[in-house]
Amino acid sequence: MNRCFCDRCGKEIKEKSAGYIATNRRDRKNGDLQLQNKFEEKDFCVTCMNEIEKFIKTNPEAMKVKNEPEEKPETKEKKKVDIGKIMALKNAGWTNKSIAEEMGMTQNAVAVQICTYRKRQAAEKGAQDE
Structure with missing residues (x-):
């Protein structure tokens, strides 16, 4: 019998199936779906999946893509010197x-x-x- 452990908390997963995080990424040039998803190789228990889901729902800012340029704050106009x-x-x-x-x-x-x-x-x- 194979035993499965949560990659987040380390507890044994006793449910019939383990959860995983699926992220979909596309190549910006050609739009193809990129298949490398390191999170799909990890297993999570129900408790951890619920906590991850709660975090995602309550922290939308944390889910923004970091490498996309954010809106620039208004810059102060340079004061002209007399x-x-x-x-x-x-x-x-x-x-x-x-x-x-x-x-x-x-x-x-x-x-x-x-x-x-x-x-x-x-x-x-x-x-x-x-």
Whole structure:
């Protein structure tokens, strides 16, 4: 007599038949049904099958296919930087910290904008001198 044990809980399956999980997968290119299903090789007792079914019904998010792209959350629009205002404030003697607070930016972002602006100005001046 062959004995069968649940691959989930390890208990002996005394019912006439064991349950298994069938997943159907299709090849995206040609639509053919793919037959490799590692879960069909496993046996589950009635209790475990009921728990698996309950999990599936109560956790629909867990059943989503992971490799399909999910809807992207709305991305924040990139805030445009008013370099003219930054440079006007800097030339008026404001500190990077004060400019950052006024513009809703970090001090580092202000410093980067000022540095980039000055490099562009120097490059444009150098191009005009040639």
